[in-house]
Amino acid sequence: MTDTEELRSRTREFLAQHPPASTDRLDFLRARFDAGLAWVHYPEGLGGLGAPRSLQAVVEAELEAAGAPDNDPRRIGIGLGMAAPTLLAYGTEEQKRRYLRPLWTGEEVWCQLFSEPGAGSDLAALGTRAVREGDGWVVDGQKVWTSSAHLARWAILIARTDPGVPKHQGITYFVCDMTDPGVEVRPLRQITGEAEFNEVFLTGVRIPDDRRLGAVGDGWRVAQTTLNNERVAIGGMAQPREGGMIGPVAKTWRERPELRTHELHQRLLTLWVEAEVARFTSERLRQQLVAGQPGPEGAGMKLAFARLNQEISGLEVELRGEEGLLYDDWTMRRPEHVDFTGRDAGYRYLRSKGNSIEGGTSEVLLNIVAERVLGLPAEPRTDKDVAWKDLAR
């Protein structure tokens, strides 16, 4: 099944059998998964048809035209974007069958228990321990920056199972049940005033061995799949001009001539040009993916957007002058999803500071581009052949 026409008629047939207007939302999504139209490049029986990934656009276009419900990717992004490809690559047949369907329909939300207070960019230094006990593991430690943890049913978790070997070798990858005893989620209030992320404390959490993903000690390799998918999360939709962070500031400029100054005008035009060029670049990347020729450009897009978002939102606060001294609301909230361009200029300014930290700091991404794209030598390392327990912390 690779043919565009065949897939289009298959999608139409499905829509005829499950008219979106008269079908319950969840029933529709479950049936769509079972029909192999959830992600066509996944195997049959797991929501797909083993078709080329580029054909997904055919399905989406048909469904969108028919007014089909979507599966709310904003809320389930970690499941869809990171947990699913990792489960697909490393999960057992049982694991895939258990987790992928409710993950895709959004019935079960996932979160990611990777970062720790002492292990951010140096993620492999993590100290959360998983100790073998009977036919399972007992996990103790603390994770941080966990979005959706307060909504999540499941987590992908990496923990140290052997402190006696170098840090990359002693890590194992698990699926953690967030409803288990010993899992405590605490909101982590951020500079914006809201608690979009959480701290997660793991105290004597028991994880059966059949929730291990990949071999014992192979967790770092498994985590690479997750991290690569996190960083190359490319929007499948073409963005209109001024579709990103530049939109609100351009609107303010047009509507509020009294705020204009020559110096801000120069900065605005420069950033407008950069935003437009970034839009072309992600559109080009999207076209490459559709054509089946993914380029290395994806590695850098997050870097570009982080810098642009920060500069544009910073400009907007200044542009607002007296109003820039105000803030919309400092109330501590726990949003279900984050809308970077929502709320006011002050919020956008503060939230965008996270863009160069979350999902890999810009500094680490620059190293990755330099080493993997440009082939430059790695920095000399002093932590590679030392047992984790002997490393300075």
Added chain:
Amino acid sequence: MTDLLYSEEEEALRAAVRDLLTDHCAPAGVLARTESDAPHDRALWKSLAEDMGLAGLLVPEEQGGQGASHREAAVVLEELGRAVAPVPYLTSAVVATEALLACGDGELLGRLASGRTIGALAVGLHTGPAAGIRTVRAENGTLHGELTGIADAAAADVLLVPADDGGLYAVAADAATVLPQTSLDLTRPLATVRLAGAAGRRVGDAGPAVRRALRAAAGLLAAEQLGVADWALTETVRYLKERKQFNRPVGGFQALKHRLARLWLEVVHLRAAARAAADALASGKDTDVTVAVAQAYAAPVAVRATEEALQLHGGIGMTWEHPVHLYLKRAKADSIAYGTAGAHREALAALVDLQAP
């Protein structure tokens, strides 16, 4: 939607041009030529323009051209930029050709398309699409006056001269006095054109012809700047993998890796901007905005890429024998050519309704 990829045919064209330039346009030869009386590479021009038929890419087949588009011309310019090739491709096959396309002069257009005649628009290289242009005095079909900063005029057979009566005149180069100026960019030399009663043939109205020519020039210059920047990045990465200091390859130091990674990202963006401009010129859709965006973005990136290349090559980068200076000079001159980045941003302000205070 804009097609931002390269087609298979465009990649084949790139490969053919690159092969030719690899064999016939080595940096040492370019450098030696810049110090001679004949900075232009006539033999290379003949291979490129006549043998490969690339001078006529923008000209319809019925007028003796290839009937291709700005997308293909952009690919050629990328490669010419990567080699800082001293040929009048941008000035003759793009700028003069576009001016004649606006005038509809079939005969001269056909000669330019064949590559056997080289044309140059007698408008200063610094002039952007929105800028006013200098003219000479027209008097009973003869032209009087002096124009400066005319790129590649020394190589041209025909000069297209705007006159004060609103006409664009074709003047045989040997009817004018062409005096080479000492140019920052040795590979695209400027000249003064002096006309003392030279006979000119009116080919059309100067205003629309020059505007069309300069817009295409600005848009496709981004492709050349991409080639220049891409060479600078590639060559610097290669050098820093080999060059050792402090007992390590210099390219292993994080401070330098980050600079190169940022530069790579800018070149990736420049590629998308240049493709968008070429596609917009070819399709005629959203052309003014896309060309202004590409040119506002391209110039600073190409300049920075060559400046970084020079700095990261260390002492060798400051020498006459190393080719990096040829690229730096081209990039800096290109940042003024056909309008500065600032001039294009100013044009954008009106185009996208972001007015100045």
